[in-house]
Amino acid sequence: MDFRSSETVVGPHSADLLPDSATMAVKVVIVGGFGVGKTTLVGSVSEIRPLTTEETMTQAGEGVDDLAGIERKTSTTVAMDFGRISISDEMVLYVFGTPGQERFWFLWNGLFEGALGxxxxxxxxxxxVSFEVIGRLEDRGVPFVVAANAFPQSPTYPTEELRAALDLPPEVPIIACDARTRESSRDVLMALMRYLYDLSTQKLTTPPHLTTPPHLTTPETP
Structure with a gap:
């Protein structure tokens, strides 16, 4: 793989500095299959200059990376993307994008450390290309929302059809989005924050005796 030379770092830009009013930072991760728009979303929503590790795709990836449906893609994330967005004067989100190719998934362990969702x-x-990604999150017990990114000529399905196709439980939010626009990408992150808040509230208010897994309950006597 060919690597481009790095630009000289001359110091932080004033707009990149964390606001003095910030008292809470939350880490979230953007995941998905190869070429679904993760780098685009991080770049569009970040209020600072996003850190990206995109490199030009070369012949080394031929026969390894599946380009079906994304034949025009010429670059790929090889480590991570990073951005930041202020939700309020006190709270900021640190947004990490993962590489999409399966050969880079070993990096997920570090990227998910400390992430809330x-x-x-x-x-x-x-x-x-999203089936195994969702399966890995479910295996890790990581709460998540699903965002259907808009592409040219991409079909639009009713939410419940998407839910059935992805085999998602009814409580997992599904949102339509355009990763190219800041407003849409911000709405996706806000949906995740609301979902995480709802989950934390349920854990605090649900009596312990109601959280027993169904398969552990005593069957009724005939």
Missing amino acids: AVVLVDTRRLE
């Missing part, structure tokens, strides 16, 4: 970005033209 995730956004699964999907391309409705290629839903199959």
